[in-house]
Amino acid sequence: xxxxxxxxxxxxxxxxxxxxxxxxxxxxxxxxxxxxxxxxxxxxxxxxxxxxxxxxxxxxxxxxxxxxxxxxxxxxxxxxxxxxxxxxxxxxxxxxxxxxxxxxxxxxxxxxxxxxxxxxxxxxxxxxxxxxxxxxxxxxxxxxxxxxxxxxxxxxxxxxxxxxxxxxxxxxxxxxxxxxxxxxxxxxxxxxxxxxxxxxxxxxxxxxxxxxxxxxxxxxxxxxxxxxxxxxxxxxxxxxxxxxxxxxxxxxxxxxxxxxxxxxxxxxxxxxxxxxxxxxxxxxxxxxxxxxxxxxxxxxxxxxxxxxxxxxxxxxxxxxxxxxxxxxxxxxxxxxxxxxxxxxxxxxxxxxxxxxxxxxxxxxxxxxxxxxxxxxxxxxxxxxxxxxxxxxxxxxxxxxxxxxxxxxxxxxxxxxxxxxxxxxxxxxxxxxxxxxxxxxxxxxxxxxxxx
Amino acid sequence: xxxxxxxxxxxxxxxxxxxxxxxxxxxxxxxxxxxxxxxxxxxxxxxxxxxxxxxxxxxxxxxxxxxxxxxxxxxxxxxxxxxxxxxxxxxxxxxxxxxxxxxxxxxxxxxxxxxxxxxxxxxxxxxxxxxxxxxxxxxxxxxxxxxxxxxxxxxxxxxxxxxxxxxxxxxxxxxxxxxxxxxxxxxxxxxxxxxxxxxxxxxxxxxxxxxxxxxxxxxxxxxxxxxxxxxxxxxxxxxxxxxxxxxxxxxxxxxxxxxxxxxxxxxxxxxxxxxxxxxxxxxxxxxxxxxxxxxxxxxxxxxxxxxxxxxxxxxxxxxxxxxxxxxxxxxxxxxxxxxxxxxxxxxxxxxxxxxxxxxxxxxxxxxxxxxxxxxxxxxxxxxxxxxxxxxxxxxxxxxxxxxxxxxxxxxxxxxxxxxxxxxxxxxxxxxxxxxxxxxxxxxxxxxxxxx
Numbered sequence: 023x024x025x026x027x028x029x030x031x032x033x034x035x036x037x038x039x040x041x042x043x044x045x046x047x048x049x050x051x052x053x054x055x056x057x058x059x060x061x062x063x064x065x066x067x068x069x070x071x072x073x074x075x076x077x078x079x080x081x082x083x084x085x086x087x088x089x090x091x092x093x094x095x096x097x098x099x100x101x102x103x104x105x106x107x108x109x110x111x112x113x114x115x116x117x118x119x120x121x122x123x124x125x126x127x128x129x130x131x132x133x134x135x136x137x138x139x140x141x142x143x144x145x146x147x148x149x150x151x152x153x154x155x156x157x158x159x160x161x162x163x164x165x166x167x168x169x170x171x172x173x174x175x176x177x178x179x180x181x182x183x184x185x186x187x188x189x190x191x192x193x194x195x196x197x198x199x200x201x202x203x204x205x206x207x208x209x210x211x212x213x214x215x216x217x218x219x220x221x222x223x224x225x226x227x228x229x230x231x232x233x234x235x236x237x238x239x240x241x242x243x244x245x246x247x248x249x250x251x252x253x254x255x256x257x258x259x260x261x262x263x264x265x266x267x268x269x270x271x272x273x274x275x276x277x278x279x280x281x282x283x284x285x286x287x288x289x290x291x292x293x294x295x296x297x298x299x300x301x302x303x304x305x306x307x308x309x310x311x312x313x314x315x316x317x318x319x320x321x322x323x324x325x326x327x328x329x330x331x332x333x334x335x336x337x338x339x340x341x342x343x344x345x346x347x348x349x350x351x352x353x354x355x356x357x358x359x360x361x362x363x364x365x366x367x368x369x370x371x372x373x374x375x376x377x378x379x380x381x382x383x384x385x386x387x388x389x390x391x392x393x394x395x396x397x398x399x400x401x402x403x404x405x406x407x408x409x410x411x412x413x414x415x416x417x418x419x420x421x422x423x424x425x426x427x428x429x430x431x432x433x434x435x436x437x438x439x440x441x442x443x444x445x446x447x448x449x450x451x452x453x454x455x456x457x458x459x460x461x462x463x464x465x466x467x468x469x470x471x472x473x
Numbered sequence: 474x475x476x477x478x479x480x481x482x483x484x485x486x487x488x489x490x491x492x493x494x495x496x497x498x499x500x501x502x503x504x505x506x507x508x509x510x511x512x513x514x515x516x517x518x519x520x521x522x523x524x525x526x527x528x529x530x531x532x533x534x535x536x537x538x539x540x541x542x543x544x545x546x547x548x549x550x551x552x553x554x555x556x557x558x559x560x561x562x563x564x565x566x567x568x569x570x571x572x573x574x575x576x577x578x579x580x581x582x583x584x585x586x587x588x589x590x591x592x593x594x595x596x597x598x599x600x601x602x603x604x605x606x607x608x609x610x611x612x613x614x615x616x617x618x619x620x621x622x623x624x625x626x627x628x629x630x631x632x633x634x635x636x637x638x639x640x641x642x643x644x645x646x647x648x649x650x651x652x653x654x655x656x657x658x659x660x661x662x663x664x665x666x667x668x669x670x671x672x673x674x675x676x677x678x679x680x681x682x683x684x685x686x687x688x689x690x691x692x693x694x695x696x697x698x699x700x701x702x703x704x705x706x707x708x709x710x711x712x713x714x715x716x717x718x719x720x721x722x723x724x725x726x727x728x729x730x731x732x733x734x735x736x737x738x739x740x741x742x743x744x745x746x747x748x749x750x751x752x753x754x755x756x757x758x759x760x761x762x763x764x765x766x767x768x769x770x771x772x773x774x775x776x777x778x779x780x781x782x783x784x785x786x787x788x789x790x791x792x793x794x795x796x797x798x799x800x801x802x803x804x805x806x807x808x809x810x811x812x813x814x815x816x817x818x819x820x821x822x823x824x825x826x827x828x829x830x831x832x833x834x835x836x837x838x839x840x841x842x843x844x845x846x847x848x849x850x851x852x853x854x855x856x857x858x859x860x861x862x863x864x865x866x867x868x869x870x871x872x873x874x875x876x877x878x879x880x881x882x883x884x885x886x887x888x889x890x891x892x893x894x895x896x897x898x899x900x901x902x903x904x905x906x907x908x909x910x911x912x913x914x915x916x917x918x919x920x921x922x923x924x
Contacts, residue, residue, distance in 0.1 A: 141687040141754070160611075161621040169687055170612040170621040172642030172651065173751035177687045180755075191623030196655050200623065203650035203776045236592040236620055236628045244695075245717050266696050268719040300624035303592070304631075323826065325654045348827035348836060372823055375774070376799035378859055381919060385799060386862030387838035387845075394838075408829055411837030414868035414910065419861065459865065468832060 026185050026207040029153060030112060030133065031086045033057030034319050036198075037135070037156070037187060038311075039212025040090020040114050041164065041297070042066065043287045044223055047075040049311070051082030052220035056312035060087040061114060069100035076108045086111035088135075093118025106130040114156060114210075117165060117248075119143075124150045137189070137210075139167025139174065141181045148182040155182060156210050159190030163213050163251050163299035166190070166241060172204070179205035193301025195321020202326065213299040214318070218311045224289030227296055230255075234302035246275055253296040257282055261295075342398055343408050347372050350392045351431075356399045361433045363396025369425035384423040389457045390414060393447040397433035397461065401443055406468045412442065417459030427451045433461075441465050477636050477658040480604060481563060481584065482537045484508030485770050487649075488586070488607070488638060489762075490663025491541020491565050492615065492748070493517065494738045495674055498526040500762070502533030503671035507763035511538040512565060520551035527559045537562035539586075544569025557581040565607060565661075568616060568699075570594075575601045588640070588661075590618025590625065592632045599633040606633060607661050610641030614664050614702050614750035617641070617692060623655070630656035644752025646772020653777065664750040665769070669762045675740030678747055681706075685753035697726055704747040708733055712746075793849055794859050798823050801843045802882075807850045812884045814847025820876035835874040840908045841865060844898040848884035848912065852894055857919045863893065868910030878902045884912075892916050 026035045036058040038045060042065025050060030060083070062075045072089065079087050089110050091101050094117045102123040105113050113120075113127060116137040127134050128151035137156040138144040144155050157178040159171030167174075171190040179186050185207035191197055192209045201209050215221060217228050230253050242261045243249045252258045261278055264270045279295065286294030309317070324346070338354060339345075351363040367374075367384060374382035394411065401409065423429050433447035441464045448458035477486045487509040489496060493516025501511030511534070513526045523540060530538050540561050542552050545568045553574040556564050564571075564578060567588040578585050579602035588607040589595040595606050608629040610622025618625075622641040630637050636658035642648055643660045652660050666672060668679050681704050693712045694700045703709045712729055715721045730746065737745030760768070775797070789805060790796075802814040818825075818835060825833035845862065852860065874880050884898035892915045899909035 159621060159623065161624040168691075169751055170610060170642055171623045172610065172621065172648055173612040173644070173754075174687065176645065176647050177754050191621055193624070194627065196627050197623055199654035200651035203654055204647050236625065240619075266717065266719065268717065300620055303624075303628050326826075343829045345827035345830050347823050372798050375777075376796035378794045379796050381794075381859060383861070385842065386865075387842040390841070390865070391836065391838040408832060410834070410873070411870045413870065414837075414841070414865045417865035417868075419863050422861070 026154065026187070029185075030059055032059050034315055035187075035208030036315060036318070037061065037088070037114065037208065037210040038215050039162075039164075039189065039210050040064075040092075040116060040137075041212055041216070042092060043284050044216065044221065045090065046222060047079035047082060049215065049218060049221050050075075050087045051079045052218060052311035053215065053315070054079075054083045054085040054087040056310070056315045058311070058315050059112060060085075060311075061090050061112075062087065063090045063092070064095060064097070064101045065092055066095045067097070069097050069104045072101050073104045073108065076104070076110060088112030088114055090114045090116060091120070092116055093120060102127070106132060112153070120147065121150060124152065135187065138178065139169060141177050144178045144186075145181050148184055152184065154185040154187055154207065156187045156189050157206075158210070159188075160241070160249075160251070161300040162190035163239070163302075164297040166249050166251050171201070175201065175204040175206055190299065191301055193299070193304035195318045195323070196325050197301070198318055198322035199325035202322075211318075213301055214305060214314055215311065216298065217305055217308045218314060219308055220311050223287050226289035226291055227286055227294075228308060230291075230296050231298055231302050231305055232307060234298065234305070236300065236303035238302055239298055239300050243275070243279065246272055250279070250295070250297065251299060252286075253298050253302065255294065255296055256292055257295055341403075342395060344395060348391070349395070350388055351395045354396060354399055359434070361397045361399040363392060363431040363433070364428065365392055366428040367423060367425050374425065382425055384427075386417075386419045386457070389419065389423060389429075389449060390417060390459070390461070392429070393431050393433065393449055393457065393459065394445075394461050394463065396431035396449075397435075397443075397445045397447055400433060400435040400445060401465055402440075403465070404467075407465045408468055409463050409465045411461070412464050413462040415460040415462070417457065419457050421451070421454050421456045423449075423451060423456050429456060436460070477605065477638070480636075481510055483510050485766055486638075486659030487766060487769070488512065488539070488565065488659065488661040489666050490613075490615075490640065490661050491515075491543075491567060491588075492663055492667070493543060494735050495667065495672065496541065497673060498530035498533060500666065500669060500672050501526075501538045502530045503669060503762035504666065504766070505530075505534045505536040505538040507761075507766045509762070509766050510563060511536075511762075512541050512563075513538065514541045514543070515546060515548070515552045516543055517546045518548070520548050520555045523552050524555045524559065527555070527561060539563030539565055541565045541567060542571070543567055544571060553578070557583060563604075571598065572601060575603065586638065589629065590620060592628050595629045595637075596632050599635055603635065605636040605638055605658065607638045607640050608657075609661070610639075611692070611700075611702070612751040613641035614690070614753075615748040617700050617702050622652070626652065626655040626657055641750065642752055644750070644755035646769045646774070647776050648752070649769055649773035650776035653773075662769075664752055665756060665765055666762065667749065668756055668759045669765060670759055671762055674738050677740035677742055678737055678745075679759060681742075681747050682749055682753050682756055683758065685749065685756070687751065687754035689753055690749055690751050694726070694730065697723055701730070701746070701748065702750060703737075704749050704753065706745065706747055707743055708746050792854075793846055795846060799842070800846070801839055802846045805847060805850055810885070812848045812850040814843060814882040814884070815879065816843055817879040818874060818876050825876065833876055835878075837868075837870045837908070840870065840874060840880075840900060841868060841910070841912070843880070844882050844884065844900055844908065844910065845896075845912050845914065847882035848886075848894075848896045848898055851884060851886040851896060852916055853891075854916070855918075858916045859919055860914050860916045862912070863915050864913040866911040866913070868908065870908050872902070872905050872907045874900075874902060874907050880907060887911070
């Protein structure tokens with residue numbers, strides 16, 4: 023995760039999908055400015071349009087962005103050259119094998135991330151100079167393969183030695199966390215960015231995505247060997263029916279699809295092909311690209327690290343710089359000069375998983391951390407300052423704290439000599455003393471904030 | 474997770490898929506004995522067969538097991554009665570709406586877990602007396618819906634207030650961890666149990682699953698409105714081709730499919746329909762049900778909690794009872810009576826996530842834990858004993874430990890008075906002292922091991 027961000031020079035491991043006719047310089051720059059990797063989709067556009075968009079994006083962001091090349095485009099060879107000449111940071115490729123262009127791009131410092139839908143193709147491109155691979159599942163919008171994200175990603179992860187980025191079905195932060203579990207180093211997101219405020223599609227398109235529910239999409243074109251997922255509309259229902267009518271030739275079917283995406287982008291509800299993924303049902307509103315990305319990663323972190331999903335921790339978030347999973351108190355209050363912290367052991371906490379298997383006991387060091395956090399109302403906070411432990415003295419662990427227990431800490435300030443604070447505290451479960459001790463810490467100015 | 478296990482009386486939150494013709498008393502009992510919830514699949518079998526299998530399973534396991542009722546079966550009403558009479562612990566239902574039977578089952582103490590493939594149906598059954606819902610994605614084997622697991626599970630989780638069990642695409646522990654991230658409380662697994670040693674299908678079937686790769690399955694029957702996923706074989710390729718031939722009637726297609734699963738179970742490679750999910754490509758060998766379940770959950774825990782996936786921690790596992798994520802040393806050695814521990818900070822550790830956002834510093838309490846673990850070679854271990862902190866004294870934190878740092882702890886035994894040990898330790902990054910202090914702990918006999 024961190025490595026992919028470092029490699030691509032981005033803050034969040036999220037790549038915007040290369041949506042033809044949709045992903046222009048405005049959207050790409052917005053995503054890049056928000057800390058992801060924005061992508062200009064070349065689609066079937068001529069090379070000159072792509073060059074203009076790249077130059078426009080450069081005026082809109084100083085962050086890295088990329089270009090998606092649809093390799094079946096008649097202009098793909100020319101666009102490949104433009105990308106190299108303009109020294110675009112990253113190229114993602116779809117609908118074909120990018121091998122003929124890889125060496126030239128790599129020589130120009132362009133990072134290459136092909137989109138794959140099977141293990142065999144992943145293995146083939148991973149032998150070349152590519153930076154990562156996007157493994158895209160069939161729940162995605164637009165052109166899709168057969169395998170779903172859940173089935174595809176771990177099989178690709180096992181097959182290659184480069185970072186794998188999961189695509190398809192990534193509608194919110196839960197799916198980002200799930201992708202990490204499957205072994206992905208990052209995600210590619212398309213559908214959710216359809217409703218980005220910076221996305222220049224017709225309002226009809228956005229409204230349809232927002233109104234969609236779980237069963238609002240359909241995959242058509244299976245008979246032609248290149249299925250497309252789109253919202254159920256008169257166009258897609260008609261296409262689906264014709265697929266099973268053998269009096270309709272494949273040529274006629276192909277002709278039916280041509281230009282339909284562009285019509286959707288322009289808002290034609292009757293004849294447009296409104297490409298979207300199965301997660302459309304999760305999308306409820308327009309947001310800026312930055313809001314989308316930040317919300318998704320906050321949700322991913324909550325899924326990955328947050329045992330506090332059962333309640334609102336905003337009050338404590340305002341006081342303490344600690345965040346899940348190292349935020350280990352539920353409540354803190356000042357009572358007659360004593361800082362009182364409270365925590366109920368849920369049983370599912372990370373620290374009980376390994377301490378100890380089959381015998382869950384809150385680790386002593388976590389009790390120390392709880393006691394320290396409980397004392398935070400004794401401190402004079404300043405902005406951009408962080409508290410660090412400087413010492414622990416006379417700490418005694420008297421009784422075990424177990425799942426189901428509620429422990430209450432009472433902490434008193436003994437002395438201060440800024441930036442140092444000396445505190446005495448104790449923690450009780452009911453009337454039973456479990457821990458007591460003396461803590462000292464220093465509240466220091468942050469020397470450096472890095473991501 | 475814990476709640477679902479408690480509710481169902483099982484150790485691991487895994488339910489075996491209700492595979493018609495395949496899941497008999499032998500397989501169900503093996504899965505239940507291994508800590509999951511085994512399921513006898515009624516399929517199209519008569520009620521008398523189901524009753525016999527239930528009674529046989531009761532002789533093979535004392536653990537709870539279930540029956541899957543395929544509601545389109547002509548025998549389903551009769552089987553529903555048998556299940557209530559035999560007081561089976563759990564019923565899972567597929568291919569229809571179980572509503573007519575729910576009140577009677579609930580009155581008899583049978584827990585009901587319907588399989589759903591869409592949000593609307595999930596909402597409908599969740600209003601009844603059901604214990605949980607299985608949300609099954611289209612990557613599953615056998616009869617499937619349209620939505621993939623990644624897209625379906627979070628949308629169902631948002632729509633209902635009962636536990637959701639993820640099915641489809643759960644081939645190994647990574648997918649279990651991913652399912653938890655999506656909000657699932659457990660998983661249902663079918664394909665992986667096809668190769669359980671206790672699964673009574675023909676060896677040809679098992680061999681095909683083991684040989685399968687990622688693209689070895691195909692979904693047929695979409696035209697009929699009830700698609701089935703199976704391995705690509707002469708039967709399924711033929712069926713797929715005929716679907717797009719409008720001279721073949723729907724009745725002819727239906728007739729083509731009838732009985733084909735049973736032929737596969739009996740090993741007919743030409744005419745059998747070898748149902749399997751897209752995760753078949755992940756399956757490499759026959760194992761007992763217990764081996765499958767334990768391997769999957771070990772892998773899930775590794776994904777969820779283990780930052781040590783990059784190396785083999787077996788040596789330390791033998792010494793310390795701590796497990797990830799509370800196992801926070803990489804190596805421990807005894808050198809001239811001094812216990813030396815070593816840890817390299819990777820940057821992705823759980824404790825850096827929340828301590829502090831944008832400013833990762835190893836928490837002081839984690840340094841104390843590292844120092845304590847580093848001292849473990851000074852202790853005389855006995856079986857069924859666990860070390861607990863009793864005190865911390867004169868602990869001084871002198872310098873921050875940051876991502877990339879390797880910290881080395883040296884710990885010396887000051888005195889012991891069994892069960893108490895008194896240790897002095899210090900931790901250095903290079904020549905810089907980061908922490909020092911005195912630790913005491915007690916090695917106590919385990920009073921109780923609970924799961």
